Amino acid sequence: MTGPASLIALDALAERIPDGALLAVPKDESGVAMAASRALVRRAVKELHLLCVPTSGMQADMLIGAGCVGTVECGAVSLDEFGYAPCFRRAAETGAIRVLDSTCPAIYAALQASEKGQPFAPLRGVIGSDVQRHRADWKVIQNPMAEGEDPVLILPAIRPDIALFHAPLADVHGNVWVGNRRELVIMAHAAAATLATVEEIADINLAADERYAAGTISALYVDALAEAEGGARPLGLHGRYGRDDGALRAYAEAARSEDGFQSWLDRHVLSGREAA
């Protein structure tokens, strides 16, 4: 591989995420690095501050259940059609994790501020909600541009330590194609480092093909890449494969109890080795 990104194995990629990292992950169907997340569980990462951009499902639930997460910051964690996220719910109810409740556009705006090197982002709405009341890091100021009284919410920029996602395609220069998954571009721009898994690495230059350029994250943002065919499974990957509903349903049912989750984890994560 030419360019600044290095091509490494899946386990080596997981090694690059230290305990306590502020780790940004995208919502389901945007390219969730499930294979890398299983590698993270196997390496027993601890105390992650998991930033869901702006929500998460099975990935957050599994990492929480496996004891990898200290704080989860999110618009929501849910298994959608398969019901509530059982490990998230349990951990929130017992206080085993800290839930930093946010609202989806606040997560985007705070990352986009970081993307632009802005110290903070204003956001309309939110004021008067309990979401706002419980966020000591958010402030309400008078809109400096308004004549009359006009309170507006101010969010500090969020700069994740690491952005982690799975994409359909990378090229040999380390550029990663994410198509119209703009949230992944924002994550990569905002984060100090980006780790990506991809379905395949092609011997082309994505930056030079104008059909791909708009949906390509430059290699300059990508610190390391790992090839992981099916790396989003059992979640789906746009344009490549659909979600495995059977696997999701089985997870949702197993994870309803602590024991059920542990059995699921033993079988699907801890005893398994990823093809990488």
Added chain:
Amino acid sequence: MTGPASLIALDALAERIPDGALLAVPKDESGVAMAASRALVRRAVKELHLLCVPTSGMQADMLIGAGCVGTVECGAVSLDEFGYAPCFRRAAETGAIRVLDSTCPAIYAALQASEKGQPFAPLRGVIGSDVQRHRADWKVIQNPMAEGEDPVLILPAIRPDIALFHAPLADVHGNVWVGNRRELVIMAHAAAATLATVEEIADINLAADERYAAGTISALYVDALAEAEGGARPLGLHGRYGRDDGALRAYAEAARSEDGFQSWLDRHVLSGREAA
């Protein structure tokens, strides 16, 4: 054409830009609607507030020379390799137009605030420059997130009345493909209305083709489209045709005098009819 955008003739498109409009136009090589600008000159639009995103060249210079512009807001107006922009220079020196000097990232940040419905945008730097000193609409505030003293510039969001540009391709649903010209996406999102000219209109759905989706502006943002083959000429259009250096050089020379510009205008704009 299905979808919300309407397909109209070039002159009809120019009719939709009223006198005094806050009109956003992109920098050279990003898709400048030169054919539409000539139609604007022919319809003798007046007192435009021309917002260059973030700079302009021959387009701004020609509109200024033709008396269409009241205010130009820009990072710069220049003919680059062909030297200074003669009509811009003359009009600025005589006070015939108001130049609202900005800086490129301020224009992007203020448009992106509008894109997100934010009332203002913070921007680092700029403080202490004469650019800042002469902008009564900009403010310096204390960063509400900082412990210590930390002044930061605040820009009001800019919401153009109209965004005007030229793109390589539209589909029959009114979606417009701009590739990696992100500034055009930002303009369309930020503006109240978008008018675009395109090289061709194809019987496809750009939104459904994942190679194109990331570089496609949804028809929902596009109020009207006109087909204009070569619509950026004599400027270039990415992936389609290069700049006509001879024509640019001839313009730069002709426009050095008021008379020279008028002769050029008579010959190339007022007497000509665009193929549309």
Added chain:
Amino acid sequence: MAGISRDAFLIAALARLIGDARSVAVGAGSPIPAAAALLAEEASGGRVRPMILGSSLCGPFNDNGPELFDRAGQGRIDVFFLGGGQIDGAGNINLVGTGPYPKPETRFPGSFGSAYLYFMVPRVILFREEHSRRVLVPKVDFISAPGASDVPLERRGGPDALLTGKALFRFSGARRRFGLESVHPGATMDEVRAGCGFEFDCPDAAPETPAPPVEWLALMNGPVRRRVAEVYPAFAETRLGA
């Protein structure tokens, strides 16, 4: 609801609430609102433009995630749908959990974009099929998004209506409370009262929520079912089946 499914009835009721809106957005995990938005488009001959999260055809959101919120911020969305683990009589919704915060008795998924969209979208239609005192409470335990705000807060929108499995309510911004608009066929006024933990303005006799016209049933069984399957295949197959 003779002859039509409960789902079809609710889809039609939501589609009717969309009314003369031009742009309707639907968030994640919302098959019935998605079907309603598509029905409104089909029934209006394309005047209503649905934007459905997760759809590439009925977006199109070329910026994907952030674009729904950005469009709302730009004023380009007229109607949005929200649910609620709890909804109270002042239009407050709770998507976070019951009991004390941050260690709730029952944790819900989270507020999603509600705290923002409830302010930015002119008309938000609340939809929650369960009509019970567990959901319709006197006061929510956590305000994910407030039903009303005191001036001078800039606020372009808020709750417009609340559709449950038994009734349709309209929200009055001036009175900051719901008023009963109609009761669904098969439900009684007593059931509506018994299942509702908050006070609401109530006429002596409420009309019946109208059933969808036959043309709408054809649309639901045809194009709506086909199109909603792009995002909600299981729903389209099992619950919108002919």
Added chain:
Amino acid sequence: MAGISRDAFLIAALARLIGDARSVAVGAGSPIPAAAALLAEEASGGRVRPMILGSSLCGPFNDNGPELFDRAGQGRIDVFFLGGGQIDGAGNINLVGTGPYPKPETRFPGSFGSAYLYFMVPRVILFREEHSRRVLVPKVDFISAPGASDVPLERRGGPDALLTGKALFRFSGARRRFGLESVHPGATMDEVRAGCGFEFDCPDAAPETPAPPVEWLALMNGPVRRRVAEVYPAFAETRLGA
């Protein structure tokens, strides 16, 4: 400058200034800095990464316009180049015009991104070939970007060096003034002084700006020339010709 062109000499001098930077960005209308960035990449075996506005291969700026500024804001750009219609001894640059504002005697194009990038990029290299009192003034008529700021303003960067057609200066942030580093072959100290309207720290005898090593000449005539032609074809053909 026997045997090599003036352009090649200046390109090499700028490439040397890039030093151990990892990322070098070049703005619009800057063929000589673009060639210098490419030369630095070639000579460093790819350690230096150039980002050249207008290039799809040496960007790559997938967000095009805003991305240069965003990257600077993220702290991902180490070195940037700026010019100046006027440059003064305090490192202030003027890209707007001479005389009073807003009705200048001579209007320049405008400040471009200078007012921002001068703060955000750690090392900004000023490049202006014309070495005259018209350009190098005691005090600029308009500050497009200030050379230094008073604390507590957050500022990550500023002027690092100034290369003209006659000499190389280094800027001292502490002293807020330039010091003469070297004089180009063919120019004299007297010419350097005579053409400079601002005061600068000056050794009794300044060394000569070194000529590029022969390997660099080969790179300039080969890959640099070929690659800079993507954005500056006329420049590559007429001024970097073999």
